[in-house]
Amino acid sequence: MSVRVQSAPFDMGAEVAAFTASAPGAGAVVTFSGLVRDEGGSLSAMEIEHYPGMTERALEKIRAEAVGRWSLTDAMVIHRYGPLKPGEQIMMVATAARHRKDAFDAAEFLMDYLKSRAPFWKKEFGADGETWVAAKDDDEAALERW
Helix, strand or coil: CCEEEECCCCCHHHHHHHHHHCCCCCCEEEEEEEECCCCCCCEEEEEEEECCCHHHHHHHHHHHHHHHHCCEEEEEEEEECEEECCCCEEEEEEEEECCHHHHHHHHHHHHHHHHHCCCEEEEEEECCEEEECCCCHHHHHHHHCC
């Protein structure tokens, strides 16, 4: 498994089953899926943009770092782009390791990277118009601990 950047929805259950089956020797598999969140109740859509090629290379580099740093059996990142509605899946991270701590830590590292540094640009559409999503201090602080 590896990195996929796609516009199409994905089936989390099928992805987890395939990932787990491809991780022999793992004692732990950790998965996470991020959803389009509508905190204020006024979001009608989010659009995610990226540069094909550049994005995949950046995600593969951070995935490889996680695999080596936490002795993972495998790691996978799926990230969507294009128009998304509230409640739809944006991304998924899966990590497999011999021990749960490595799997959890690596998954959290990948999620923190995706949230703050991955080369995606997000625009929200709502009742007040459209707004580019700015980086948040909390997300930057979360990444700094790694």
